Amino acid sequence: MLLEKIEALRAQIKELKADNSEAIEALRIKYLSKKGEVTALFNEFRNVPNEQKREFGQRLNELKTLATEKINSLKEKSQASEAQANKIDITRPAFPSEIGTRHPISTVRKEIIDIFSRLGFTLADGPEVEDDLHVFTSLNFAADHPARDMQDTFFINNDPNDVTRNIVLRSHTSSVQSRVMKTTQPPIRIICPGRVYRNEAITARAHCFFHQIEGLYIDKNVSFADLKQVLLYFAKELFGPETKIRLRPSYFPFTEPSAEMDVSCMLCGGEGCGFCKHTGWVEILGCGMVDPNVLELCGIDSKVYTGYAFGVGVERITNLKYMVKDLRMFSENDVRFLKEFEHVH
Ligand code: PHE
Numbered sequence: 001m002l003l004e005k006i007e008a009l010r011a012q013i014k015e016l017k018a019d020n021s022e023a024i025e026a027l028r029i030k031y032l033s034k035k036g037e038v039t040a041l042f043n044e045f046r047n048v049p050n051e052q053k054r055e056f057g058q059r060l061n062e063l064k065t066l067a068t069e070k071i072n073s074l075k076e077k078s079q080a081s082e083a084q085a086n087k088i089d090i091t092r093p094a095f096p097s098e099i100g101t102r103h104p105i106s107t108v109r110k111e112i113i114d115i116f117s118r119l120g121f122t123l124a125d126g127p128e129v130e131d132d133l134h135v136f137t138s139l140n141f142a143a144d145h146p147a148r149d150m151q152d153t154f155f156i157n158n159d160p161n162d163v164t165r166n167i168v169l170r171s172h173t174s175s176v177q178s179r180v181m182k183t184t185q186p187p188i189r190i191i192c193p194g195r196v197y198r199n200e201a202i203t204a205r206a207h208c209f210f211h212q213i214e215g216l217y218i219d220k221n222v223s224f225a226d227l228k229q230v231l232l233y234f235a236k237e238l239f240g241p242e243t244k245i246r247l248r249p250s251y252f253p254f255t256e257p258s259a260e261m262d263v264s265c266m267l268c269g270g271e272g273c274g275f276c277k278h279t280g281w282v283e284i285l286g287c288g289m290v291d292p293n294v295l296e297l298c299g300i301d302s303k304v305y306t307g308y309a310f311g312v313g314v315e316r317i318t319n320l321k322y323m324v325k326d327l328r329m330f331s332e333n334d335v336r337f338l339k340e341f342e343h344v345h
Contacts, residue, residue: 002044006059009037013067016074019081024074031067038067104341105211105330108318109193112213115237116191119230121215124190126176128197129156132166134175138182138297139254147171147253154197154208169197172311174254177216181298186305187219193314204326211314216290218300218307224257224289227308231287235263238317244270246281255288255309266320282320285312 013031018024031038041060048056083090113123126134136148147153154169176192193213200206217226228247235243243266247259262283265276272278287310292302315327322341324330329337 002041002048002056003059005041005044006056006063009041010063010066013063013070016070018074019078021075021078021082024071024078027074028071032064032071038064101338101342102344103330103338104318104322104324104344105314107341107344108321109211109213109314111238112234112312112314112317113191113193115234116213116215119233121189121191121217124176124180124192125194126170126173126179126192128170128195130168130170130175132168134178135168135170135172138178138294139174140291140293140297141253145253152198152200154199170194171198172196173212173214174309174311177214177309178294178298180216181218181295181300186300186307187217188307189217189219191215202328204328207315207327207331209331210327212311213314214309214311216307216309218290218295218305220305222289222306222308224308227287227289227310230308231261231285231310235261235284239263239266239321242269247287250286250288252286252288254291254294256291258286258288261285261287261310284316284320285310287311 009031016027018027028036030036033039038060041063045053045056045060080090132148135153136145141148153171156167156169173192173194173196176194177190180188180190180192191213192215194211195209196212197209200208202208215230217230228245231247232245235245242264244264246262248262250258250260252258260283262281264270265273265280265282267273267275268280270280272280276282287308290307290309295302295305295307315330318324318330319327322344
């Protein structure tokens with residue numbers, strides 16, 4: 001009797017079919033739950049004569065294994081086909097590994113910082129929302145200097161009776177230099193990377209914010225020759241060992257003498273081409289010897305100490321290195337543009 005039941009069930013179980021999880025669960029309950037048909041046979045097993053127990057026991061266990069495996073395999077198949085129906089690729093890695101790239105401005109900023117770090121410059125930082133004192137007054141800007149004008153500077157408040165009238169978005173990172181000079185006695189050797197703001201219409205060639213790295217070195221006997229040598233090293237590290245530099249006289253309120261530096265054109269090597277407007281040179285930074293007035297305004301004895309300062313625009317250098325024609329590309333976050341810098345380190 002029991003043997004026949006086992007055989008009948010075995011035949012049934014082998015043929016079981018179900019393709020969704022509810023139907024499969026129903027089968028599990030029908031055969032394997034406490035009141036299931038396979039379990040019921042185990043209860044009958046008690047009545048089997050002792051000498052037959054061994055054989056029946058074996059067959060019953062085989063039946064139970066068969067039922068368990070059959071139901072498990074139905075489950076797997078239905079899960080796989082459900083996943084397919086939902087268009088889930090179950091072989092896909094759990095974490096999509098799309099990796100972002102460094103922004104070109106960050107890459108070039110780091111490159112410039114690394115060059116000056118090798119020369120012993122350390123990093124200094126300061127606020128982007130600054131007061132007039134640090135951005136202008138202590139840097140020797142006359143009260144009526146045009147750079148203070150609304151056209152260049154973003155004022156936080158326009159009311160002349162309001163003290164916050166003196167609060168601006170810094171228009172250069174020289175403000176960090178005045179902060180450091182006021183709190184530190186020489187020797188000072190710092191670079192200040194940071195974002196600066198100017199009230200300009202946004203075009204391919206100008207933006208209302210950009211990034212600068214300014215340098216300052218103050219000690220006894222610092223000369224213009226020291227400045228020139230540091231800038232030559234910088235230009236060669238940045239654009240290659242063949243690079244030449246030239247300094248042209250210029251004007252900044254906080255340096256005297258002041259200069260602008262050109263490097264030999266990185267495209268034609270100085271021969272003259274469309275890129276350098278056939279001059280062989282491209283301008284990259286402003287620099288000069290710190291005006292003694294600035295030293296005094298910041299509490300440094302100008303009879304004992306001299307110093308130089310320079311300021312580089314990070315966007316400008318990035319444009320020259322990677323031939324980016326439109327400044328707006330840097331802040332539009334167009335992934336196609338950023339991807340082009342994937343292999344630049
Ligand atoms: N602060 C100047 C600018 O923003 C650059 C500069 C820095 C020039 C230091 C000379 C010395 O244009």
